[in-house]
Amino acid sequence: MFQETAANPAVIAIGVGLGMGLAVLGAGIGQGIAAGNAVSGIARQPEATGKIQTAMIIGLALIESLVIFTFVVVNGLSGKIPSYAEPAEPTSASVSAETKLAMQNDPVQLESGAEASFGSQN
Numbered sequence: 001m002f003q004e005t006a007a008n009p010a011v012i013a014i015g016v017g018l019g020m021g022l023a024v025l026g027a028g029i030g031q032g033i034a035a036g037n038a039v040s041g042i043a044r045q046p047e048a049t050g051k052i053q054t055a056m057i058i059g060l061a062l063i064e065s066l067v068i069f070t071f072v073v074v075n076g077l078s079g080k081i082p083s084y085a086e087p088a089e090p091t092s093a094s095v096s097a098e099t100k101l102a103m104q105n106d107p108v109q110l111e112s113g114a115e116a117s118f119g120s121q122n
Helices: 009-044 046-078 097-105
Strands: none
Touching: 009 046
């Protein structure tokens, strides 16, 4: 039903950076607002300190859990970014049967040790 397509590594890298940055920014703003309002509420009504603190801590934990979830998703995506440190060597599975047959008929040795054919010279 769904066809899996290869995504552009640059788009994934930008998405990973933006995703984590926006999650941390939003969580920082949300936690600051929550803590500020809790302190304001405690200042107005000191006898409700325990209830306000409990509600604030639960709210902060929920906000932080969203950041942790984003961190897990972003780390999963960052594994999809290919490394360009070492070029991939062609494997025998990636060579078609026609290419193998052509290589057997007219092999030319390349620098990498792989064989290739440049057509028949009849």
